Amino acid sequence: MAFLELSHLEKSFGSNRVVKDFNLDVGQGEFISLLGPSGCGKTTVLRMVAGFETPSSGAIRIGGTDVVGKRPNQRNIGMVFQAYALFPNMTVAENVGFGLKIKGAGRDEISARVTEMLGLIGLPDLGARYPFQLSGGQQQRVALARALAPKPQVLLLDEPLSALDAKVRVSLRNEIREIQRELGITTIFVTHDQEEALSISDRIVVMNGGIADQVGPPFEIYNRPTTRFVANFVGQLNAFTATVEDGAAGRVRLGGVPVTLPTPVSGGSVDLAARPEALYLGRREGNDVILPATVRDVHFLGSVIRIGADVAGMPVALDTFNRADQPPPAPGAAVELSLSSRDLIVLGG
Amino acid sequence: MSLWGRLTGWIVLIFGLTYFALPLLGLTEFSLKARRGVYSLDAYAKVIADPEFQATFGYSVMMALVTIALGILIVVPTAFWVRLKMPWARPYVEFITLMPLVIPAIVIVFGYIRLYNTSSWLPLTGSIMGTNLLLAFGYTILALPYMYRAVDTGLRTIDVATLTEAAQSLGAGWVTILGRVILPNVIPAVLSGAFLTFAIVIGEFTLAALLDRPAFGPYLQRIGANKPYEPFALAVIAFGITWACMGLIQLVTRFSKHSKVAR
Amino acid sequence: MSTASTAPRRRLPLTWLGLLPFVIFVTLFLILPTMYIVIGAFQDRSGGFTLQNLRDLNTGTIPSSYWISIKISVASSALGCLIGFGMAAAVVFGAVPKAIKAPLMTFSGVASNFAGVPLAFAFLATFGPVGLVTLFLRNNFGIVLQRDLGFSILSFWGLTVTYLFFQIPLMILIITPALEGLRREWKEAAEVLGATTAQYWRMVAFPILFPSLLGTFALLFANAFGAVATAIALTGSALNIVPIQLFAQIRGDVLGNPNLGYAMAFGMIVVTAIANIVYIWLRIRAERWMK
Numbered sequence: 001m002a003f004l005e006l007s008h009l010e011k012s013f014g015s016n017r018v019v020k021d022f023n024l025d026v027g028q029g030e031f032i033s034l035l036g037p038s039g040c041g042k043t044t045v046l047r048m049v050a051g052f053e054t055p056s057s058g059a060i061r062i063g064g065t066d067v068v069g070k071r072p073n074q075r076n077i078g079m080v081f082q083a084y085a086l087f088p089n090m091t092v093a094e095n096v097g098f099g100l101k102i103k104g105a106g107r108d109e110i111s112a113r114v115t116e117m118l119g120l121i122g123l124p125d126l127g128a129r130y131p132f133q134l135s136g137g138q139q140q141r142v143a144l145a146r147a148l149a150p151k152p153q154v155l156l157l158d159e160p161l162s163a164l165d166a167k168v169r170v171s172l173r174n175e176i177r178e179i180q181r182e183l184g185i186t187t188i189f190v191t192h193d194q195e196e197a198l199s200i201s202d203r204i205v206v207m208n209g210g211i212a213d214q215v216g217p218p219f220e221i222y223n224r225p226t227t228r229f230v231a232n233f234v235g236q237l238n239a240f241t242a243t244v245e246d247g248a249a250g251r252v253r254l255g256g257v258p259v260t261l262p263t264p265v266s267g268g269s270v271d272l273a274a275r276p277e278a279l280y281l282g283r284r285e286g287n288d289v290i291l292p293a294t295v296r297d298v299h300f301l302g303s304v305i306r307i308g309a310d311v312a313g314m315p316v317a318l319d320t321f322n323r324a325d326q327p328p329p330a331p332g333a334a335v336e337l338s339l340s341s342r343d344l345i346v347l348g349g
Numbered sequence: 350m351s352l353w354g355r356l357t358g359w360i361v362l363i364f365g366l367t368y369f370a371l372p373l374l375g376l377t378e379f380s381l382k383a384r385r386g387v388y389s390l391d392a393y394a395k396v397i398a399d400p401e402f403q404a405t406f407g408y409s410v411m412m413a414l415v416t417i418a419l420g421i422l423i424v425v426p427t428a429f430w431v432r433l434k435m436p437w438a439r440p441y442v443e444f445i446t447l448m449p450l451v452i453p454a455i456v457i458v459f460g461y462i463r464l465y466n467t468s469s470w471l472p473l474t475g476s477i478m479g480t481n482l483l484l485a486f487g488y489t490i491l492a493l494p495y496m497y498r499a500v501d502t503g504l505r506t507i508d509v510a511t512l513t514e515a516a517q518s519l520g521a522g523w524v525t526i527l528g529r530v531i532l533p534n535v536i537p538a539v540l541s542g543a544f545l546t547f548a549i550v551i552g553e554f555t556l557a558a559l560l561d562r563p564a565f566g567p568y569l570q571r572i573g574a575n576k577p578y579e580p581f582a583l584a585v586i587a588f589g590i591t592w593a594c595m596g597l598i599q600l601v602t603r604f605s606k607h608s609k610v611a612r
Numbered sequence: 613m614s615t616a617s618t619a620p621r622r623r624l625p626l627t628w629l630g631l632l633p634f635v636i637f638v639t640l641f642l643i644l645p646t647m648y649i650v651i652g653a654f655q656d657r658s659g660g661f662t663l664q665n666l667r668d669l670n671t672g673t674i675p676s677s678y679w680i681s682i683k684i685s686v687a688s689s690a691l692g693c694l695i696g697f698g699m700a701a702a703v704v705f706g707a708v709p710k711a712i713k714a715p716l717m718t719f720s721g722v723a724s725n726f727a728g729v730p731l732a733f734a735f736l737a738t739f740g741p742v743g744l745v746t747l748f749l750r751n752n753f754g755i756v757l758q759r760d761l762g763f764s765i766l767s768f769w770g771l772t773v774t775y776l777f778f779q780i781p782l783m784i785l786i787i788t789p790a791l792e793g794l795r796r797e798w799k800e801a802a803e804v805l806g807a808t809t810a811q812y813w814r815m816v817a818f819p820i821l822f823p824s825l826l827g828t829f830a831l832l833f834a835n836a837f838g839a840v841a842t843a844i845a846l847t848g849s850a851l852n853i854v855p856i857q858l859f860a861q862i863r864g865d866v867l868g869n870p871n872l873g874y875a876m877a878f879g880m881i882v883v884t885a886i887a888n889i890v891y892i893w894l895r896i897r898a899e900r901w902m903k
Contacts, residue, residue: 085797358707375738453838460645554841
């Protein structure tokens with residue numbers, strides 16, 4: 001039984017349909033990410049759950065109760081905003097205690113809860129500071145504590161990491177996930193950063209043009225994208241066009257090389273894709289597809305070397321691990337790339 | 350926005366706008382009533398033909414221009430210098446420039462009359478030229494808060510230090526830097542301040558009246574006590590000038606926004 | 613033999629010279645004149661120290677003129693703040709179309725500078741004995757402003773209503789940026805934490821706006837307190853307020869005692885200074901949370 005149900009959610013601003021027939025069941029304690037480019041409707045979905053936008057149609061149920069008619073302050077939801085949403089006129093402790101104070105909790109109860117929350121986010125000594133005295137990462141932690149202090153049923157995170165530096169972003173996202181697991185709170189996380197979504201979520205909803213393109217665990221989203229959009233948006237991708245020779249048997253020709261796909265295909269040509277890490281420089285046991293290629297450029301990134309090459313006129317990128325005894329090929333060199341036909345993704349849509 | 354919010358908003362706004370529209374309407378209507386029974390521009394014709402109007406108005410325009418020049422000469426180098434070399438002094442300078450908003454003009458001019466009288470060390474009020482000068486200085490002080498703020502805001506949008514260093518590396522001296530590099534870059538801000546100064550000086554009454562100079566403001570007050578319709582026509586003209594000055598400020602700021610390269 | 617050329621040459625810090633023109637100008641035409649008045653307020657005719665001038669302030673019509681001035685200034689600033697805030701809020705928070713904002717701001721720029729003699733004429737032409745509104749009410753409804761509504765343009769309320777014409781726009785000009793500085797996220801964060809709109813305003817928005825509101829109030833107060841031209845052109849000497857009395861005093865019409873004039877001017881400075889000190893003090897208290 002889903003704890004948070006969004007069914008047939010629609011939202012239009014004027015004639016602009018921002019969210020189209022959006023359905024999602026979120027289990028109790030689940031961490032769901034809404035991933036997509038800006039303008040895909042992910043923030044609108046979140047704001048409808050929070051109550052800042054009213055759906056044009058559809059239902060939002062939390063714990064079985066429809067909340068569509070309720071104002072945001074009646075929904076018992078916690079929310080963390082992109083940045084700087086702490087009340088600047090209150091200390092950290094006052095910020096964290098705000099929700100409880102509104103609920104009419106007693107002074108002792110508030111201060112006990114504030115201490116607990118500040119301990120949870122690892123800032124036990126900063127209660128008396130004002131927001132301007134904190135770093136961006138600390139501010140977002142306090143914002144998280146403030147959202148969690150009144151024990152909400154659902155936690156909404158609206159791109160909470162996008163205003164922070166890269167390092168803080170990574171450490172804070174791990175911390176958010178840890179706290180979320182510890183409290184077992186149902187969470188929706190909106191982001192446009194695929195790495196963030198992949199690393200943190202139980203399930204990801206990839207959104208495009210107001211529609212949920214694909215819903216699934218990170219592993220499945222990354223390895224088995226069902227649409228070209230998802231494949232392109234999540235991670236880097238090499239796309240190939242292959243001519244179909246025997247669709248039922250899955251036999252196609254990729255740049256002159258015969259390939260047998262594990263699944264049957266139809267039509268005269270088919271779009272295939274492979275992740276850069278699925279391609280191997282040279283031959284390898286189990287890699288049944290061998291593609292002759294010309295090296296175009298070589299980017300040495302440290303532990304990984306990214307090589308750009310041409311396969312039958314199609315540009316591909318592949319990642320290979322750095323080995324001290326194996327210098328990478330020079331641009332212009334003729335090489336062989338291999339991959340397993342099972343790593344080829346057949347793209348629909 | 351809830352229906353209640355919208356309704357309250359409209360009520361407040363309409364109430365406010367009515368309050369502002371009525372006096373302007375009343376003023377305009379009254380100024381057109383010089384001829385019995387019909388609206389006419391008689392009052393305006395009389396006013397404009399009045400040589401005293403021409404003289405006082407000319408005097409005030411002259412004063413405004415002198416004040417603007419003085420203001421630019423004093424404010425631009427100061428604001429520039431403070432930004433470039435003495436950022437620690439900014440709060441103090443800003444505080445001083447805001448003082449004319451707090452000390453009533455009548456107090457300041459009272460001080461002038463006593464401090465610079467004929468028997469003092471600097472007898473400015475002893476001669477007509479000296480009094481004119483003193484009036485211009487007084488206006489510059491009155492305009493200081495607006496002028497300084499406008500120029501300082503203008504300087505904030507350009508990188509003063511880099512521009513100065515670039516000019517210095519090309520061999521420019523301070524006068525060249527100020528006149529040919531900094532000033533052109535803050536021209537829109539300076540113009541805003543200048544138009545505001547113009548609007549303030551044109552109708553100013555207290556200083557001119559107490560220093561006994563033949564300016565437009567005192568003339569307006571005097572004629573108001575003696576003539577039936579002309580003062581209202583004059584007030585409409587004064588309002589028109591203020592309006593034109595503000596319009597020019599808008600125009601200048603808008604124009605300067607277009608001419609700036611997008612960052 | 614020059615030892616000076618071998619010794620490290622000490623350069624005097626000369627940066628402050630750049631401020632010299634400004635400092636001289638301001639000293640001569642702002643600070644010295646003001647100081648002259650302040651000192652004069654404590655001197656007798658022969659230049660000796662005395663408190664008699666300040667004591668003399670408590671004679672005749674002077675105390676009541678201060679009182680009326682303060683009342684008009686407080687009333688016009690309070691109403692100006694309130695109405696200006698309402699109008700700015702209506703525009704900023706989208707109760708009325710956003711397109712109104714630009715013209716309203718321009719108009720406010722004009723009206724806040726439309727003080728003095730012309731403004732007085734505008735109100736005379738509208739609410740004066742033969743003004744537009746006066747005649748309209750009398751001819752159409754048989755209401756006589758002064759008799760039936762107790763309103764005269766030459767009174768406390770008349771002056772207050774007139775002053776509002778530059779007070780409200782000044783408030784709009786200053787408070788609009790402050791209102792726009794209220795982030796939408798603050799309201800949403802408060803809402804989602806359970807706060808009602810009223811609670812949000814009381815606990816978040818108002819405390820954040822408080823310094824700007826206070827500052828504007830102090831400025832409006834000083835603005836009204838020192839307004840001479842509007843009052844003189846409107847009422848002549850019918851209304852007994854400080855600037856008019858001081859004006860007459862300087863013109864030599866009345867008291868003929870320059871030191872009492874200094875004391876009156878000093879009193880004006882003290883009143884506006886108190887308003888501003890209270891403002892600064894409250895602002896420091898209110899801005900602990902600011903950089």
